[in-house]
Amino acid sequence: MSNNAFARLGVPTSLSSVLEGKGITEPTPIQAVTLPDSLAGRDVLGRGRTGSGKTYAFLLPLVTRLASSGSRRTPSRPRALILAPTRELATQIEAAAAPLVAAEGQRTLTVFGGVGQGPQVSALKRGVDILIACPGRLQDLVQQGLCDLGGIEITILDEADHMA
Template sequence: MPTFAELGLPQAVVDVLADNGIDTPFPIQAATLPDSLAGRDVLGRGRTGSGKTYAFLLPMVTRLTNNPSKPLPGQPRALILAPTRELVAQIQESLAPLAAATNLRSVIVFGGVGYQPQIDKLRAGVDIVIACPGRLEDHVQAGHADLSAVEITVLDEADHM
């Protein structure tokens, strides 16, 4: 099985994974990373704990890092949609060390909390939005988020949305 470095991930990402005790790709990651890194559409299914979150986060972070551009206010470069705020928070937790190592900025967007902190982050410019569809739709309709610059989209647990 190829290593993360052999698959083409940036050294900063490989180092974060190693620091977290992840040295070799899970099967879903090894199977999907070549296609997703090349910009092709990928559909993955797997059980909890099979490595699905990193299977989409790793190529997203790699592609955004390899094509650096400053995100414009309200115009994220990547979008991850998930059906629940708990899942949004889990994805953010997995993304945070990768984003920190690669200087990417993200925001989580879901209901049940105040709008203003989300608006402030969107206006400041973020690379990645991790969102529940309903609250994201609110921000789009209010003009706080413009999805026209999104280069990468992930639907996590699409069967539950």
């Protein structure tokens, strides 16, 4: 399989090209199994070890589906939510997402506690497509009326077992 391996699974060329630029041309087993269903909008539960490709397995369909949803970015109202248990994981997800969302003209924001919320609130007010959040800070922002989750089209729980 070549770079078209991702295209055959339904990943748009704009995103498979980003992967190819990173030297990723073959889907991992979890990607090959989950991408067709998640790209079609079905709920997916995936389990795999660190390094198995889980992050791209959910980021690729997320960015793809937002690009085709027809909705627009609006202030303080993200279109998708990724919950992660730790700031380290949230930051890793954002780093993996950055080139994908850039290819589609989307914006991400990562929010977590332990830092001032001012810059996070300002970014939310400018509008984000994908909010990557740790539960505590997200709850704070929602309770303060600074983040409205009513526009969420897609939700991803990363390492849900650690948040349970």
